[in-house]
Amino acid sequence: MKKKTGVFVCHCGINIAGTVDVKKVAGDLAKHDGVDVSEDYVYMCSDPGQNMIIESIKENKLDNVVVACCSPTLHETTFRNAAKAAGINDFQCEIANIREQCSWVHKDMDKGTAKATKITKSAVEKVRQNEALEPISIPVTRRALVIGGGIAGIQAALDIANTGYEVILVERNPSIGGHMIQLSETFPTLDCSQCILSPKMVEVSKHPKIKLMTYSEVQEISGYVGNFNVKILQKPTYVDPDKCTLCDECTKVCPVVMTNEFDMGLTGRKAIYIPFPQAIPATYALDIRGCPGLVPIACGKCADVCEPEAIDYDMKAEIIEEEVGSIIVATGYDLYEKENLSEYGYGKYTDVLDGLQFERLCSASGPTQGKVLRPSDHKEPKEVVFIQCAGSRDPELHCAYCSKICCMYTAKHAMLYKHHVPDGQAYIFYIDIRSGGKGYEEFVQRAVEEDGVVYLRGKVAKVFEDKGKIKVWGVDTLAGKDIEIDADMVVLATAMRPSEGASELVKKLKIAMDKDGFLAEAHPKLRPVESVTSGMFLAGAAQAPKDIPEAVAQASGAAAKAISILSQERLFHSPMVAKVSLNLCTGCGMCVEVCPYDALSLKDGKVEVNEVLCEGCGTCQATCLRAAINVKNTTPSQVHEMIRASLGG
Amino acid sequence: MVYFGNIKPIKGKVHIEKNRCKGCAFCVEYCPKDVLEMSEEFNVKGYHPPFVKDEDACVYCQLCESICPEFAIFVTIKEEEEEGEKGESRP
Numbered sequence: 001m002k003k004k005t006g007v008f009v010c011h012c013g014i015n016i017a018g019t020v021d022v023k024k025v026a027g028d029l030a031k032h033d034g035v036d037v038s039e040d041y042v043y044m045c046s047d048p049g050q051n052m053i054i055e056s057i058k059e060n061k062l063d064n065v066v067v068a069c070c071s072p073t074l075h076e077t078t079f080r081n082a083a084k085a086a087g088i089n090d091f092q093c094e095i096a097n098i099r100e101q102c103s104w105v106h107k108d109m110d111k112g113t114a115k116a117t118k119i120t121k122s123a124v125e126k127v128r129q130n131e132a133l134e135p136i137s138i139p140v141t142r143r144a145l146v147i148g149g150g151i152a153g154i155q156a157a158l159d160i161a162n163t164g165y166e167v168i169l170v171e172r173n174p175s176i177g178g179h180m181i182q183l184s185e186t187f188p189t190l191d192c193s194q195c196i197l198s199p200k201m202v203e204v205s206k207h208p209k210i211k212l213m214t215y216s217e218v219q220e221i222s223g224y225v226g227n228f229n230v231k232i233l234q235k236p237t238y239v240d241p242d243k244c245t246l247c248d249e250c251t252k253v254c255p256v257v258m259t260n261e262f263d264m265g266l267t268g269r270k271a272i273y274i275p276f277p278q279a280i281p282a283t284y285a286l287d288i289r290g291c292p293g294l295v296p297i298a299c300g301k302c303a304d305v306c307e308p309e310a311i312d313y314d315m316k317a318e319i320i321e322e323e324v325g326s327i328i329v330a331t332g333y334d335l336y337e338k339e340n341l342s343e344y345g346y347g348k349y350t351d352v353l354d355g356l357q358f359e360r361l362c363s364a365s366g367p368t369q370g371k372v373l374r375p376s377d378h379k380e381p382k383e384v385v386f387i388q389c390a391g392s393r394d395p396e397l398h399c400a401y402c403s404k405i406c407c408m409y410t411a412k413h414a415m416l417y418k419h420h421v422p423d424g425q426a427y428i429f430y431i432d433i434r435s436g437g438k439g440y441e442e443f444v445q446r447a448v449e450e451d452g453v454v455y456l457r458g459k460v461a462k463v464f465e466d467k468g469k470i471k472v473w474g475v476d477t478l479a480g481k482d483i484e485i486d487a488d489m490v491v492l493a494t495a496m497r498p499s500e501g502a503s504e505l506v507k508k509l510k511i512a513m514d515k516d517g518f519l520a521e522a523h524p525k526l527r528p529v530e531s532v533t534s535g536m537f538l539a540g541a542a543q544a545p546k547d548i549p550e551a552v553a554q555a556s557g558a559a560a561k562a563i564s565i566l567s568q569e570r571l572f573h574s575p576m577v578a579k580v581s582l583n584l585c586t587g588c589g590m591c592v593e594v595c596p597y598d599a600l601s602l603k604d605g606k607v608e609v610n611e612v613l614c615e616g617c618g619t620c621q622a623t624c625l626r627a628a629i630n631v632k633n634t635t636p637s638q639v640h641e642m643i644r645a646s647l648g649g
Numbered sequence: 650m651v652y653f654g655n656i657k658p659i660k661g662k663v664h665i666e667k668n669r670c671k672g673c674a675f676c677v678e679y680c681p682k683d684v685l686e687m688s689e690e691f692n693v694k695g696y697h698p699p700f701v702k703d704e705d706a707c708v709y710c711q712l713c714e715s716i717c718p719e720f721a722i723f724v725t726i727k728e729e730e731e732e733g734e735k736g737e738s739r740p
Contacts, residue, residue, distance in 0.1 A: 255661075255708045256658075256708050256710075257656055257657065257659070257708075260654075263654075265652075266653050266654075268654060270656065292681035292710040293681050293712070298679065298681055298712045299710040301710075367652070367653035367654050368653055373653075375652035378653075
């Protein structure tokens with residue numbers, strides 16, 4: 001029996017009808033061989049439009065439907081659901097994209113109409129050979145993985161764990177807390193950062209549903225949404241956290257002094273150390289980069305004094321395998337490299353600091369117990385210059401993007417400085433003040449009005465040392481004057497960049513990066529917490545520079561998305577996957593090599609498809625010399641017919 | 650670079666009893682900081698003793714002291730000596 005096909009052409013207001021004569025397209029299609037019904041409507045996606053399709057399918061007993069409208073990424077689901085409602089299989093409905101691929105990119109009405117007709121005819125040829133397919137159903141592993149233990153990762157992990165699902169929280173450093181735990185106070189409320197973060201950190205460590213893995217890195221990920229297999233490398237700390245009593249005897253005898261990362265290099269620490277007093281998990285770690293050797297004879301001083309015998313030089317790195325259903329990536333940020341900002345004397349003069357170093361100086365738990373002192377001579381600085389956009393918004397030399405948080409934290413720094421040194425003077429060089437956010441603009445105004453911070457609009461030309469002072473040459477573009485300040489200290493609002501190692505992780509996860517190396521979201525407006533790979537979500541500054549409230553909000557969003565996967569019994573996968581014709585397959589394995597999803601394998605001399613891994617991209621189909629592997633509903637015969645129709649045949 | 654705080658690097662001063670040395674070079678081989686090197690000179694027994702090549706690198710781990718079969722080498726903490734407290738500073 002001959003199959004009956006219906007065609008429905010949408011005007012989309014004037015989006016399509018402006019460049020395409022929709023009535024003519026519908027009329028031409030009505031004459032096309034095999035088309036029984038051809039109609040047009042002003043908005044096919046509206047309820048009356050959908051009803052028109054449903055009624056027509058029922059009335060004319062149609063087997064197939066083609067809807068000529070916008071891109072299938074937008075309304076394919078709408079129309080397939082309509083087809084299903086009318087009693088035919090979803091895959092008997094095809095979309096002919098005559099908007100994005102035709103009306104929006106052309107101006108000539110006649111040519112546009114002719115092209116729209118060809119596109120629609122080609123879809124008709126395809127749909128006539130479509131087979132009815134049912135979605136592939138897969139079970140869900142109801143656990144989540146969160147990568148990164150900063151504020152975003154902590155929030156996401158807590159949100160998921162509080163709904164009752166198990167979470168594995170992986171952190172690269174010996175303690176969770178990220179950059180937020182290093183901050184002194186937070187804008188715009190000036191509440192102590194550690195005080196608001198440490199309760200969350202404690203909650204993570206005590207939560208029965210959270211498995212915390214610090215000093216660990218994700219090494220390998222395989223699988224697919226709902227069923228990821230993760231290999232996590234747990235690096236040895238050489239200290240047994242269960243035995244360690246935090247007596248601190250080991251650090252007293254350790255001979256090796258290393259840079260303290262937590263204080264951003266402003267203090268030293270021993271090779272065996274606890275990152276900071278509130279560290280979670282509360283235990284010491286031995287940094288083998290500095291330790292003279294793990295052979296007990298090569299020093300061994302820490303083990304000698306350790307009464308509970310918590311130090312174990314034989315500890316080895318372990319690879320732990322875990323099964324999870326969804327993944328949240330919250331790898332955070334790092335500061336722009338020192339070497340790149342030599343024009344401001346960063347890395348050259350000891351009293352030129354970055355924002356995080358200044359945070360440590362202001363912090364009550366910092367190297368100076370909250371006194372603002374110059375690192376070089378430990379004297380109180382009386383004139384401090386803050387330079388905004390150090391590395392940001394400079395497409396020629398540095399990062400083209402705005403680091404977003406610097407305007408606010410510089411205002412906060414200047415304010416904190418004035419609170420610590422009331423007789424001091426703070427100057428801020430800025431390009432623009434970007435203080436969008438609740439209470440943010442008022443905060444900046446407070447810095448100017450209450451604390452007398454001098455804002456100078458202009459760039460700094462040179463920073464150099466002169467007679468114990470740091471001379472800052474700049475320009476005030478509003479007054480049109482050159483400025484020279486004899487500063488005691490210079491603080492740079494350094495650009496944010498994606499954290500070190502993010503690019504390698506991206507490759508392991510098979511998610512995308514944007515041009516600046518931040519993680520790419522699936523859609524900049526409508527899917528801001530989803531990565532391009534389904535089942536993986538983004539949170540925090542790993543996706544783009546953002547402040548704490550935004551990072552927390554995104555983390556909760558990502559957690560909700562992850563839960564929406566974990567809460568399902570089964571997930572459904574598109575059935576448009578590769579299929580092997582066993583009698584044609586020679587087992588050459590070329591398709592196995594090219595498959596980007598590792599969905600193909602050789603079994604008994606023939607290729608086998610893992611339907612769950614296959615995304616239906618068609619790379620195998622294009623590679624196979626014998627047309628032995630084809631994606632369902634995109635068979636060679638369909639493609640030939642589509643080409644024939646497109647050429648006007 | 651360390652700017653604040655009490656934690657300062659410990660520097661060791663290596664002392665070699667050249668005439669006790671039998672030139673086994675264990676200290677040179679196992680020093681984790683490569684402080685020592687074998688010298689060309691001869692001691693009274695006719696062996697080549699080691700010499701301190703890079704004293705700044707010494708972190709006072711005392712591995713050389715532990716490993717020397719002839720008790721010919723020992724380390725003291727440098728800073729204390731510079732402050733005038735001459736003599737033994739070993740624990």
